[in-house]
Amino acid sequence: MSKTPFVVIVCAAALCAGLAWSAEEPQARAPVASGSAGAAVQDRFLLFDGKTLSGWREVDFSRHGQVRIKAGGVLELGAGAAMTGVVYTHPLPRMNYELTLEVRRTQGSDFFCGLTFPVLTNSCTLILGGWGGGVTGLSSIDHQDASDNETSTLREYAQNQWYAVRVRVTPGRIEAWLDGQSIVDVKTEGRRLGMRMGEIELCVPLGVATWETTGELRNFRLRKMD
Numbered sequence: 001m002s003k004t005p006f007v008v009i010v011c012a013a014a015l016c017a018g019l020a021w022s023a024e025e026p027q028a029r030a031p032v033a034s035g036s037a038g039a040a041v042q043d044r045f046l047l048f049d050g051k052t053l054s055g056w057r058e059v060d061f062s063r064h065g066q067v068r069i070k071a072g073g074v075l076e077l078g079a080g081a082a083m084t085g086v087v088y089t090h091p092l093p094r095m096n097y098e099l100t101l102e103v104r105r106t107q108g109s110d111f112f113c114g115l116t117f118p119v120l121t122n123s124c125t126l127i128l129g130g131w132g133g134g135v136t137g138l139s140s141i142d143h144q145d146a147s148d149n150e151t152s153t154l155r156e157y158a159q160n161q162w163y164a165v166r167v168r169v170t171p172g173r174i175e176a177w178l179d180g181q182s183i184v185d186v187k188t189e190g191r192r193l194g195m196r197m198g199e200i201e202l203c204v205p206l207g208v209a210t211w212e213t214t215g216e217l218r219n220f221r222l223r224k225m226d
Contacts, residue, residue: 048220059085059202074218077210079108085209094118098168101220106160108213109133116203123204124193129157139196151184
């Protein structure tokens with residue numbers, strides 16, 4: 001995989017982005033109540049209902065695999081000759097939010113979760129199991145992929161094992177956890193954040209993709225933050 005230039009993130013107003021999303025929020029998504037009893041705050045949303053692709057569409061990657069919904073509220077991204085993925089089609093917050101989901105690799109040996117998520121006017125991708133199966137990190141920071149920047153780590157991922165993923169985007173910071181363990185904690189002020197150029201850009205602003213690998217996801221939620 002060759003290195004390519006990246007889009008420079010433009011520092012827009014996070015508050016304006018959040019307000020714009022709230023004004024356009026579709027009613028099709030099911031809110032999940034949070035907060036204390038009797039004072040539920042509608043700040044959590046189930047992004048994938050586990051039954052349909054409502055709010056999503058398959059990404060037209062070249063030589064992609066099959067996308068299908070399985071029992072138990074599972075979305076399967078089948079192994080293709082390259083990438084297979086889905087992209088979210090509803091408006092989203094671009095700052096002050098948190099994503100949670102569960103993912104696993106069932107076939108193949110490369111990344112089973114390429115989670116693309118918005119950061120103000122741009123997007124980044126959290127890679128789990130890339131570059132032959134173990135590389136974990138963000139693509140891209142200061143023109144460097146997940147294999148080369150300071151977020152890069154090597155991890156072993158067991159086949160057919162579910163992993164809990166959490167990503168938090170706040171002003172000047174991106175954090176991520178895997179099964180409750182911190183895997184990314186990077187200050188973004190003054191950094192160049194962007195997508196790797198190529199087909200992965202079709203997952204903007206929010207999407208999930210695999211590379212020559214079958215991956216599954218479930219319990220995909222978004223939580224707005226103050």
